[in-house]
Amino acid sequence: MMHKDLQEILISPEELSSGIGKLGERISADYAGRCLTLVGVLKGSVFFLTDLARRITTDVRLDFMMLSSYAGAQSTGVVRIALDLKESIEDSDVLIVEDIVDSGLTMNYLLPNLKTRRPRSLEICTLLDKPSRRKAQVPIKYAGFTIPDKFVVGYGLDYNGIYRNLPYIGVLKEGVIEGN
Ligand code: IMP
Ligand code: MG
Numbered sequence: 001m002m003h004k005d006l007q008e009i010l011i012s013p014e015e016l017s018s019g020i021g022k023l024g025e026r027i028s029a030d031y032a033g034r035c036l037t038l039v040g041v042l043k044g045s046v047f048f049l050t051d052l053a054r055r056i057t058t059d060v061r062l063d064f065m066m067l068s069s070y071a072g073a074q075s076t077g078v079v080r081i082a083l084d085l086k087e088s089i090e091d092s093d094v095l096i097v098e099d100i101v102d103s104g105l106t107m108n109y110l111l112p113n114l115k116t117r118r119p120r121s122l123e124i125c126t127l128l129d130k131p132s133r134r135k136a137q138v139p140i141k142y143a144g145f146t147i148p149d150k151f152v153v154g155y156g157l158d159y160n161g162i163y164r165n166l167p168y169i170g171v172l173k174e175g176v177i178e179g180n
Contacts, residue, residue, distance in 0.1 A: 003154075003163070006170035010152060011145055013167045019144045020048070023125065024055025026142060027095065035059040037092045037119075041110070042066040042083065043164070044099030047156040048127040048144075052097065063087055067106060077105030077136065081113075094119040099156050100128040101138055108136035128152070128169070145169075151177060 002009055011019075027036070036056065040049040042064050053060055066083035094114065101107055107124055114122055125142035132149040147169075153159050154166030159177065163170075 002170065003166055005163070005173055005176045006153075007173045008171045009168050010147060010150070010171055011155075011169040016144075016155060016168065017051070020051050020127075021055050023142050023144055024052060024057075027052075027125070028055075028057040031056075031058045031093060031095075033058065034093050035061065037061045037063060037087075037089060037094045038097050039085065039089075039094055039114070040064045040097045041099070041106075044156045044158065045097045045127070047164070048099060049097045052125070061087070061092075063089075065110070067110065069106075077103070077109060079106055079109040089114065089117050089119045091118070091120050093121045094123070095142075096122070096124045098124065098126040100130060100152075101126045101140060101143075102130045102133055104134045104136040104138040107138040107140075111138070127155070128157075 036058055038049060038053060038060050040046060063085045065081065065085055067079050068082045069079055096110065123141040126140055127144045129140060129143040129146045130149060131146065150171045152169050153163035153172055154169045156164050158164045159172055
């Protein structure tokens with residue numbers, strides 16, 4: 001059953017599960033025998049992160065960051081760290097877990113920031129890749145699904161803070177988005 005504010009379900013729970021299973025297999029093979037630190041970008045990545053972690057067979061640690069764009073500065077990519085990592089990542093294998101890479105500006109900020117902390121390795125895993133609006137080139141190692149230029153919600157992704165708990169990825173109706 002689809003939420004009334006949606007026009008379409010883009011990725012069903014079953015598709016999410018099998019796509020995340022495939023990501024887990026790749027990551028498990030690539031990091032076999034190593035301990036991997038998953039860095040979840042709050043809040044959007046939480047649902048993805050917890051499902052992905054359970055499909056990874058090597059040891060993992062979890063840590064989190066919260067990033068926020070300066071008000072009115074979304075297009076400039078000026079990002080503020082609202083919550084930083086709890087642990088040092090020096091000499092660790094680190095995988096950033098993100099909900100969606102859109103303009104790429106958030107990852108373009110976070111990647112060099114984490115690199116200065118001297119991890120052993122540093123890669124990006126995103127559930128969704130929306131390449132059509134990219135402003136900064138981002139080296140994405142693992143992407144679950146490539147999606148068209150539509151505003152999506154569910155499975156962690158929000159609009160004005162809601163819809164995160166939908167078990168699928170859906171497209172909001174035009175009328176729900178302010179200014180439409
Ligand atoms: P970027 O910096 O433009 O790559 O986008 C980063 C953030 O924008 C994501 O982590 C999301 O929080 C948000 N975002 C981008 N596109 C969407 C969308 O379609 N739905 C919900 N959030 C989005
Ligand atoms: Mg986000």
